[in-house]
Amino acid sequence: MSNILYIDDEQPNLDVFYACFFDRFNIFLAGSGQEGSAILQQHKICVVITDQRMPGETGTEFIKREKENYPDTVFMILSGYLDFDTVKESLEIGRVYRFLLKPWKEESLGFEIDNAIDKYYSSIKNKQLVQELEQKNEALNLLQQKLQDEVIYLRNELNDSYNNSEIVTYNAQLKGLLEQLKVIASTNASVLITGETGTGKELIARAIHKASNNSGPFISVNCAAIPDSLIENELFGHEAGAYTDAKNMSKGKFELANNGTIFLDEIGEMPMLMQTKLLRVLQENVVERIGGKDQIQLNLRVIAATNRDINEEIKNGRFRLDLYYRLNIFQLNIPPLRxxxxxxxxxxxxxxxxxxxxxxxxxxxxxxxxxxxxxxxxxxxxxxxxxxxxxxxxxxxxxxxxxxxxxxxxxxxxxxxxxxxxxxxxxxxxxxxxxxxxxxxxxxxxxxxxxxxxxxxxxxxxxxxxxxxxx
Structure with missing residues (x-):
């Protein structure tokens, strides 16, 4: 049977209520709001019916105090006085399910109690369903993220096998550069590749990744193609709720490239503020998603490329010298085709x-x-x-x-x-x-x-x- 609590400061009212409903519900009786609070702490109550006018505390005051502690419990007021303002306030605040008048009839009050019990169990069931749905959504989001990661990994693996065969040369300078790749690939050091547009900087970057021991993917990012306002989100990702449209967590390119290689093409186009944040990531080998507090440990190689004169960019204050030193562990210059x-x-x-x-x-x-x-x-x-x-x-x-x-x-x-x-x-x-x-x-x-x-x-x-x- 469902647990029902009836609060009234007059003992005859308590006795009549018990006599009418003891065979239908598990009845708890209290002579004051304080006694009612003690019963709520000890038992799982489905429905609370309280008198309105009681010494020390009114029924609405009791409900205001206890509804926050027991949000699923259904509260009703039973009063011998019709106070319109009290009725209006009780119903508008949403804490009171019904405001009923004395004297009451057993049949009609029993009907209201049955409805209140149905409301209680519906609320519990809905919460369980919402919780299950949230858990399933979370699992689905994790699966979706995993699938996205695998797609990116497989796509880059295909690109590796397709593109590495395209480094074709008889040129002594380029052959010497390709020989250096074997040494570079054996380390996890950063690489800066310079050369004109179209010389094959990404092919060289992929060749380094392919020859290395890194098991993770090759993730390519064109810094020039991403608006300044979006580049941090693109590189570092965001937590769910980080901003208005961020409904789900999203990993950034650095996180996706973990245990692999991230290729930052057109690094010379990166805004100065973002250069500062990138420097911190390279120094500490950690990344934080936007809106998050957890530091995600990184183990990857960073390869950057530019078609600009990087020394001229530094001289003109458009590129950080300390970032240049951090990227320029190895520098490779690809000669133009002419x-x-x-x-x-x-x-x-x-x-x-x-x-x-x-x-x-x-x-x-x-x-x-x-x-x-x-x-x-x-x-x-x-x-x-x-x-x-x-x-x-x-x-x-x-x-x-x-x-x-x-x-x-x-x-x-x-x-x-x-x-x-x-x-x-x-x-x-x-x-x-x-x-x-x-x-x-x-x-x-x-x-x-x-x-x-x-x-x-x-x-x-x-x-x-x-x-x-x-x-």
């Missing part, structure tokens, strides 16, 4: 093979005069620009030779001092082959065969390029 032109043919062949596979093509080569042009071009966008050009070429090519005639290069296509265009290179190369074959155009060992062209195609090109045999 300083390693011998790599251009091997890179072209590498990218042709890559995009043949991607687009289902069978491009086998690039004609010699066009290769000569590609080697002379300065490639201001470096390897990235070359890769984009080759990808477009593979897409638009309809035979086994790479079509570069219609490709769009960087705005700065070629230095004005170099009198070399694709047309001029092609014209000179055809003339050279014609002279080599004594101007034999068709047939075996003719110029068309050596150039890999049909006789009619070569004749059309000769006409277009105004190539005629001098008599």
């Amino acid at each position: 300083e390693r032109r011998d790599d251009i043919p091997v890179l072209i062949n590498h990218f042709i093979a890559k995009f043949n596979k991607k687009y289902g093509k069978n491009i086998k080569s690039i004609l010699a005069p066009k290769m000569a042009f590609m080697k002379q071009y300065d490639w201001p966008g470096n390897v990235r620009e070359l890769e984009n050009v080759i990808e477009r070429g593979v897409i638009i090519s309809s035979n086994s030779n790479l079509n570069v005639d219609q490709l769009i290069f960087h705005d700065k296509v070629i230095d004005e001092q170099i009198d070399l265009t694709l047309t001029n290179v092609e014209r000179k190369h055809i003339l050279k082959v014609l002279e080599k074959t004594s101007w034999k155009i068709g047939g075996e060992y003719g110029a068309a065969e050596l150039l890999g062209l049909k006789r009619t195609t070569l004749l059309a090109k000769m006409k277009k390029l105004n190539i005629t045999k001098e008599v």
Whole structure:
């Protein structure tokens, strides 16, 4: 049976209440609010019914005091006096379930008590359901976070296997740099990679990570692509409720990269205030989520990269010297593509093979005069620009030779001092082959065969390029 407490300062009222309901409920009786409080402390009471006018303390005063201690218990007032203000106050404050008048009828009062008991157990059940839902939501959030972490890890693992094979070079300087990677990878020291845009700084960073003993993921962050107002949240994460839209906890990039490598690309674009916070993380190897108090221990390698002159940035007060020293344990400078032109043919062949596979093509080569042009071009966008050009070429090519005639290069296509265009290179190369074959155009060992062209195609090109045999 449910426990019911009835409080009244008149003993006859207590006796009548007990006689009416002892066989339906487990009845507790009290002659004052003080006695009622003692019973509430000792027993789990579902419903409290109290008289309003009692010596020392009114029913509403008792309820105000005890409702906060027993929020699930349902309180009702039973009074012989109809005080409208008291009724209004009691109901408006939400602490009183019903205000009932004496004399009462057993049937109607029993009905109200039954409803109050239902309300009590509904409140308990709802709280349990809310608690279970919160626990399930927490478990779901943890699972979701774990899945997100695994997705990031797997994505970066795929990127590692895909990208590490793209470090292709014959250049002595770059080969020497790649040899240094073996030494660097054996430590957990910070690395600063410098070089122009498109030289392959992230490829080098991934190669260091791949060669290291770190079991965690490679997490790449482009500092220039994140607004100043969001970069702290992106790097360090936040706790649930840290700000208005922060409904769930979110790990930052540093935490996601734990036991692995974090790559801070375009570090020179990082705001000064954020540089200060980053320095603290590097010094103490801990991170705190926004809105949190716990320090999360870190064990990772930090690799930073910039296309800026970092010394000039320090001189102009745009980059912290102490942060530079912290990052610059090892510094690697990647030469631009124009300083390693011998790599251009091997890179072209590498990218042709890559995009043949991607687009289902069978491009086998690039004609010699066009290769000569590609080697002379300065490639201001470096390897990235070359890769984009080759990808477009593979897409638009309809035979086994790479079509570069219609490709769009960087705005700065070629230095004005170099009198070399694709047309001029092609014209000179055809003339050279014609002279080599004594101007034999068709047939075996003719110029068309050596150039890999049909006789009619070569004749059309000769006409277009105004190539005629001098008599």
